Amino acid sequence: QLQLQESGPGLVKPSETLSLTCTVSGGSISSSSYYWGWIRQTPGKGLEWIGSMYYSGTTYYNPSLKSRVTVSGHTSKNQFSLHLTSVTAADTAIYYCARHSSVGLRDYWGQGISVTVSS
Amino acid sequence: QSVLTQPPSASGTPGQRVTISCSGSISNIGGNTVNWYQQLPGTAPKLLIYSNTQRPSGVPDRFSGSKSGTSASLAVSRLQSDDEADYYCGTWDDSMNGPVFGGGTKLTVL
Numbered sequence: 001q002l003q004l005q006e007s008g009p010g011l012v013k014p015s016e017t018l019s020l021t022c023t024v025s026g027g028s029i030s031s032s033s034y035y036w037g038w039i040r041q042t043p044g045k046g047l048e049w050i051g052s053m054y055y056s057g058t059t060y061y062n063p064s065l066k067s068r069v070t071v072s073g074h075t076s077k078n079q080f081s082l083h084l085t086s087v088t089a090a091d092t093a094i095y096y097c098a099r100h101s102s103v104g105l106r107d108y109w110g111q112g113i114s115v116t117v118s119s
Numbered sequence: 120q121s122v123l124t125q126p127p128s129a130s131g132t133p134g135q136r137v138t139i140s141c142s143g144s145i146s147n148i149g150g151n152t153v154n155w156y157q158q159l160p161g162t163a164p165k166l167l168i169y170s171n172t173q174r175p176s177g178v179p180d181r182f183s184g185s186k187s188g189t190s191a192s193l194a195v196s197r198l199q200s201d202d203e204a205d206y207y208c209g210t211w212d213d214s215m216n217g218p219v220f221g222g223g224t225k226l227t228v229l
Contacts, residue, residue, distance in 0.1 A: 047220035060216040102211040104152035104170035
């Protein structure tokens with residue numbers, strides 16, 4: 001059974017960079033046909049896709065966040081990461097890492113990590 | 120506002136059948152398969168339906184999905200009190216090259 005686990009700081013100061021890591025077990029981030037990505041949830045905006053990395057390494061980002069987001073993979077550790085720069089209070093959310101597909105294969109989500117942006 | 124449109128609320132009594140709709144466009148639902156998620160308070164979204172109609176193992180057959188054109192629906196049959204939760208639809212969007220979601224529907228069991 002594939003499992004994903006988010007890790008990182010729960011509190012980030014405004015204007016700093018939010019960095020999270022997703023550790024994958026039970027499967028490889030190099031598996032073909034899958035995207036490995038980040039989704040966040042806020043009370044005001046619901047579920048919002050942030051960005052993803054295809055198994056080949058190509059990255060895709062939500063246009064609304066593209067200028068501040070980097071998703072990268074670490075195949076030797078079977079992990080992938082999220083870096084979101086210049087954070088504000090609007091970036092306070094629960095962040096989920098997930099394996100998803102564009103061709104109807106089932107997806108898997110982590111349990112989520114709550115991140116607050118505050119000084 | 121969310122890319123996919125869902126009613127904010129739905130309700131039913133125990134034993135009833137309830138449906139939740141999800142509306143999109145040709146760039147998302149119209150050309151791709153739909154997932155449905157159940158979210159209980161304080162927990163991560165749980166996949167209920169993927170590829171329009173498929174249930175992951177362990178999901179009761181009381182939950183079923185369908186899709187037609189640029190819309191999709193989730194049906195919950197034989198409603199139970201522990202079905203009370205938020206339900207989200209999601210799909211791939213060809214113009215964004217990523218997944219998009221509905222705003223969620225809060226299902227209340229009266």
